[in-house]
Amino acid sequence: MTTTLVKNGTIVTASDRYDADVYIDKGVITLIGQGLNLPADTVLDASGKLVMPGGIDVHTHLDMPFGGTTSADDFASGTVAAAHGGTTTLIDFAIQDFGAGLYPAFEGWMKKAEGKAVIDYAFHMIVRELSDQVSIDMDRMVRHEGVTSFKLFMAYPGVFMVDDATIFKALLKTRENGGLICMHAENGGVIDTLVKDALRKGQTAPKYHALTRPTRAEGEATGRAIALAEMAGVPIYIVHLSCSDALEKIKQARDMGLPAYAETCPQYLFLSYDDYERPGFEGSKYVMSPPLREKWNQEALWKGLVKNDLQVVSTDHCPFCMNEKELGKDDFAKIPNGAPGIETRLMLLWDGGVRAGKIDVHRFVELVSTSPAKMFGLWPRKGTVAVGSDGDMVLWDKDKETTLSAATHHMRVDYNPYEGRVVRGGPAVVLSRGEVIVDHGTFKGGAGRGQFVKRQAGRPLVPVGRRSSYERTA
Numbered sequence: 367m368t369t370t371l372v373k374n375g376t377i378v379t380a381s382d383r384y385d386a387d388v389y390i391d392k393g394v395i396t397l398i399g400q401g402l403n404l405p406a407d408t409v410l411d412a413s414g415k416l417v418m419p420g421g422i423d424v425h426t427h428l429d430m431p432f433g434g435t436t437s438a439d440d441f442a443s444g445t446v447a448a449a450h451g452g453t454t455t456l457i458d459f460a461i462q463d464f465g466a467g468l469y470p471a472f473e474g475w476m477k478k479a480e481g482k483a484v485i486d487y488a489f490h491m492i493v494r495e496l497s498d499q500v501s502i503d504m505d506r507m508v509r510h511e512g513v514t515s516f517k518l519f520m521a522y523p524g525v526f527m528v529d530d531a532t533i534f535k536a537l538l539k540t541r542e543n544g545g546l547i548c549m550h551a552e553n554g555g556v557i558d559t560l561v562k563d564a565l566r567k568g569q570t571a572p573k574y575h576a577l578t579r580p581t582r583a584e585g586e587a588t589g590r591a592i593a594l595a596e597m598a599g600v601p602i603y604i605v606h607l608s609c610s611d612a613l614e615k616i617k618q619a620r621d622m623g624l625p626a627y628a629e630t631c632p633q634y635l636f637l638s639y640d641d642y643e644r645p646g647f648e649g650s651k652y653v654m655s656p657p658l659r660e661k662w663n664q665e666a667l668w669k670g671l672v673k674n675d676l677q678v679v680s681t682d683h684c685p686f687c688m689n690e691k692e693l694g695k696d697d698f699a700k701i702p703n704g705a706p707g708i709e710t711r712l713m714l715l716w717d718g719g720v721r722a723g724k725i726d727v728h729r730f731v732e733l734v735s736t737s738p739a740k741m742f743g744l745w746p747r748k749g750t751v752a753v754g755s756d757g758d759m760v761l762w763d764k765d766k767e768t769t770l771s772a773a774t775h776h777m778r779v780d781y782n783p784y785e786g787r788v789v790r791g792g793p794a795v796v797l798s799r800g801e802v803i804v805d806h807g808t809f810k811g812g813a814g815r816g817q818f819v820k821r822q823a824g825r826p827l828v829p830v831g832r833r834s835s836y837e838r839t840a
């Protein structure tokens with residue numbers, strides 16, 4: 367395969383919509399035009415389909431050690447599942463070990479992906495302590511390795527949590543090297559105290575995971591992270607924002623013109639605290655951090671997506687099978703945190719967003735592909751359909767109906783948080799660098815074909831301004 371011609375589709379990007387053919391040569395789009403009649407090794411008919419840039423998921427945890435176990439999807443199964451859902455690039459998290467620099471983690475995660483990944487990938491570095499070595503390595507990561515973002519935690523004391531001084535120093539570092547700090551914003555000290563208190567009272571059921579992580583703890587940490595970034599004079603990106611309390615902090619900051627950015631995830635748009643009240647131990651399926659919130663928060667998050675107070679929808683894909691969730695049968699604090707979602711992001715956002723009339727197709731593309739690319743130094747190589755961009759594309763079928771279920775999904779986990787939910791709209795054909803990797807539900811790619819992508823440093827290319835209106839065109 368060296369050349370591919372996609373004919374008769376309707377190209378939809380974050381800004382444009384037009385009928386045209388796309389020609390991809392050696393993985394890169396070299397020609398877009400009407401009535402193209404070039405010879406190609408592969409010719410695809412996209413009649414009736416929308417031709418959109420492949421999804422970019424900037425928050426996944428494949429093959430990740432957590433609480434004595436490991437997330438169920440590795441870079442093989444996880445990227446195959448991603449591809450089935452129309453995602454063609456992901457950014458995963460490599461975790462620094464205590465007492466080590468960043469290179470062992472970077473090399474370790476490169477090895478995890480090598481020979482396995484079927485779509486392109488990049489890494490954020492999780493920084494757990496800021497030694498002199500780590501400080502030097504942060505510069506090296508940005509300047510030499512194309513690893514331009516770092517994740518810090520304000521929660522999980524003793525495991526990931528760093529103090530304000532460390533956060534501030536890391537922020538200052540990015541001012542010099544053009545990297546970006548991603549923040550898990552929850553007040554770990556408060557949560558830890560509430561968790562111990564609950565367990566002392568014998569409150570061990572899964573729902574107490576949510577009840578010990580109040581929205582105020584997320585709001586407070588979000589506000590603090592933004593203030594620290596403001597004092598350091600750098601942008602900040604809040605990961606998996608889950609509630610109105612935290613969104614208000616982002617809105618305030620953006621009203622002041624500060625480059626404060628945030629992502630949310632489908633679980634916070636479509637699931638709620640009510641799922642913890644399911645019978646038996648079923649609530650454990652939804653144990654993740656931040657937890658699912660009271661349902662009314664969903665509407666606030668949708669408004670945030672419409673107005674560009676939230677710029678990205680990622681997944682925080684971190685699946686654990688039920689036998690591992692069982693580790694917390696008698697103690698919710700021992701339930702591995704995380705849920706699957708890498709495969710269902712686009713379908714859910716299309717069905718619940720575009721079809722429901724909340725966002726238009728362009729905003730959809732922006733949220734799942736273009737803004738993630740612009741935020742994390744992948745644009746314009748990724749995140750759009752344009753001459754010079756990689757041939758990462760989804761031929762989207764607006765009428766495709768899918769029943770989300772563990773019985774049929776490709777994620778290596780024995781439950782689906784959306785079990786039985788019917789979604790309309792889904793990928794018919796998925797291309798990665800011009801190669802068809804999913805063809806109407808059949809996987810065609812090869813293990814290890816995915817490539818590591820070096821990213822560019824510098825301020826996120828996503829505007830701080832609001833979107834004043836949106837048009838419904840789907």
Ligand SMILES: [Zn+2]
Nearest residue numbers: 425427682684
């Ligand atoms: Zn995460």
